[in-house]
Amino acid sequence: MTERPSDADDPTKRDRYLKRRRFLAAAGSVGAAGLLAGCQAQEGPGQAENNTTATTATTVNTTATTAETETPTTTTEPGSLQERYPGLRILSPEPENAEAAERATYTTMITPIQEFYIRNHYPTPSIDEGDWSISLTGAFDQTTDLSVETLKREFPRTTVFHALQCSGNGRSYFVPQVGGNQWSFGAVGNAEWTGVPVSAVLQRYGADTADGMWASFMGGEAPEGEDIFTRSIPMQKAMDDCILAYEMNGEPLPSDHGFPVRLVVPGWYGNNNVKWVNRIHVMDMMVFGDQWEESADQRTYTHWQQYSYRIIPEEDDAAEQYQSIDVFDTQDQMDAPDQIRNAYVYDQLVKSLIGFPGEGSTVSTGPSGTIEVVGVAWAGDDNVDAVEISTDAGETWEQAEFLEPNLGTFSWRLFRYVWEPDSGEYTLYSRATDDQGRTQPATVSDPSENLRGIQDDQFPWNQDGYCNTAYEPHGVDVTVQ
Numbered sequence: 001m002t003e004r005p006s007d008a009d010d011p012t013k014r015d016r017y018l019k020r021r022r023f024l025a026a027a028g029s030v031g032a033a034g035l036l037a038g039c040q041a042q043e044g045p046g047q048a049e050n051n052t053t054a055t056t057a058t059t060v061n062t063t064a065t066t067a068e069t070e071t072p073t074t075t076t077e078p079g080s081l082q083e084r085y086p087g088l089r090i091l092s093p094e095p096e097n098a099e100a101a102e103r104a105t106y107t108t109m110i111t112p113i114q115e116f117y118i119r120n121h122y123p124t125p126s127i128d129e130g131d132w133s134i135s136l137t138g139a140f141d142q143t144t145d146l147s148v149e150t151l152k153r154e155f156p157r158t159t160v161f162h163a164l165q166c167s168g169n170g171r172s173y174f175v176p177q178v179g180g181n182q183w184s185f186g187a188v189g190n191a192e193w194t195g196v197p198v199s200a201v202l203q204r205y206g207a208d209t210a211d212g213m214w215a216s217f218m219g220g221e222a223p224e225g226e227d228i229f230t231r232s233i234p235m236q237k238a239m240d241d242c243i244l245a246y247e248m249n250g251e252p253l254p255s256d257h258g259f260p261v262r263l264v265v266p267g268w269y270g271n272n273n274v275k276w277v278n279r280i281h282v283m284d285m286m287v288f289g290d291q292w293e294e295s296a297d298q299r300t301y302t303h304w305q306q307y308s309y310r311i312i313p314e315e316d317d318a319a320e321q322y323q324s325i326d327v328f329d330t331q332d333q334m335d336a337p338d339q340i341r342n343a344y345v346y347d348q349l350v351k352s353l354i355g356f357p358g359e360g361s362t363v364s365t366g367p368s369g370t371i372e373v374v375g376v377a378w379a380g381d382d383n384v385d386a387v388e389i390s391t392d393a394g395e396t397w398e399q400a401e402f403l404e405p406n407l408g409t410f411s412w413r414l415f416r417y418v419w420e421p422d423s424g425e426y427t428l429y430s431r432a433t434d435d436q437g438r439t440q441p442a443t444v445s446d447p448s449e450n451l452r453g454i455q456d457d458q459f460p461w462n463q464d465g466y467c468n469t470a471y472e473p474h475g476v477d478v479t480v481q
Contacts, residue, residue: 077255084256087115091181095120096256099169099186103476106355106376109407109414110161111189113249118256119166119187119270121229121304125221127276129260132220134244138282139213141206148260151244155196155204158243160266161411163190163378167269167309167345170468174444178465185353185474190376190412193264195245198238198280207282209235212324216287217263218301220278230301231272232286233265234328241266241410244277266410267381269330269345269467271309285323309345312463314447316342329381330467331438334453334460343452348380350440351469352387352415352432354476362479371419371480373400378412379434386433389417393427394442394472400430421480429475440471 077084081093087105088098099117100106133145166187168180202209213235222228233242245264246253253259258275265272281287292301310319311334319342327333333343354375357363365371373391377384388397403414415430431440442457451460459470 081118081256084254085114085116085118087112088117089186091183094123096124097181099166099183100189101186103185103353103355103358105186105189106353107374107414109190109405109411110249111191113191113251113254113257116189116191116248116257117166117183117187119168119181120221120256120275122221122223122226124256125276127255127260132260132278134261134277135279136201136205136207136282137279139208139284140282144205146201146205148246151196151201151261152246155200157194158197159192159194160241160243160264161190161192161407162264162266163188163348163376163410163412164264164270164273165348165351165378167271167466168464170470170474171465173468173470173473174461174465176447178463180465187270188353188378190378190407192247192249193243193245194247194250195243195261195264198242198244198263199240201244201280202239202282209239211236212326213282213284214286214324216281216283216301216305217274217277218279218281219274219276221276222299225299227300227303229274229304230287230292231263231274232305233263233272235282237265237268237328267347269309269348271304271345286325288321288323308464309466310464311343311345311452311460311466313450313452313460314463315450316463331454337452341452345466347382348378349467349469350377350379350382350384350432350434350438352377352384352430352440352471353474354389354428354430357428357476357478359476360478361476362481364481365421369420371421373417373419373428373430375400375415375430376412377415377430377432379432381409382434382436382438383409384413384432385435385437387413387415388431388433389419390429390431391419391421391426393475394429397431423481425477425479427475427477429471431471440469442470443472444468444470 081096082090085098087101089101091097096118097120100115105111105115129148133147135145136143166183168183169187171180172182172184214232215235215238216230216232219229243264244261246261248257261277263274263277287301287305306321307319312319325340329347330343330345331349333340352375356374363371373389377387387400389400390397400415400417403416433439441454441459445451445458445461447461459468
């Protein structure tokens, strides 16, 4: 198997935080059940007894009342990145990039902020919320600067559960290795995001929301002279379910996650979920061409829309650029290179991760002689239809069962497989299938094949290591005693 970071690292500053999780993992199936308190398995053959009762969850709840949230006065939190997020493995301290350090993160429905990955292109800015505003430009009847206070007090609140994943998650498993942060499995988390529907803002100020229009969201974190992080979102998606979020898991957004306001694009890769939003520009195309590459302030807006976050095989010198497209499902783009030669990274592909047992762990069976294999699966704009588990390195597969509650299409689903192993060494894989019948492939292709889509059970190697859903490198090696 491909080498991956072990869940049994040497002692670090985060050891005290992780001690309880390691204890639970060592407890076998009992530990897994403890991590799942509050979740109930769907009824079916072989269902374990004594499941806890699930609570009812609302996926999206929009109200007409205005928010009563107090305006925080703090900006960046004190302490080092590791001290603020003891559940993360730091890839770079500045700009801040870090992923979940332990597989146990993927045994719970909601990811604690201390374990939620961080992906920044520039250092986290220090922001006074009272001084922050969002400029509305382009095809609006009324262009204005919208303050965060106005956003919170004069617009409806909405909440969505969204499994947010860095498009580079799994990059470290590409062979040969590609450049960039070497994310392994941990650049994904599931959170409750609360804010204002983008549609409410666009409608109030008279944006042109016709089909074929685009809303480009721009971040305000770039240092002077650096390119502006910008993503162009098709208008139908912006109007459907995108939100300008100011809360994460019921708390004000942490600085590293976009305080005071970020874009949340449910079901789409993290690169679309722009942090520190300070401008929304509406027009009839994506950011494209000289007018967005030779701006008045000498900073380009096109880099992360047109050049980066594209699926580029070995044979291409660069991504082919388009003013507009009408296919936004990333896999559909990959499957039709005659329409879009290099897919734009938008909607997430179906994927799963085993959270327990952890990589390199030694586990014991419980009193019943079983171990619960537990993990999560998600599929972007689509629903996860099934998850299968292999305990013999992909030779045979068995169906896992989903756990409740189901927090909606954009959330991940918890799954469980009750395993009855003998003592020995095992390689475990999970593979998920979405409601369109698309299943995770086994491996990543060789660059020389120049694949642009998933073919022959292979995920296409690409120059920036994006969207890796292959299940073999994401598997775990465990010892049962």
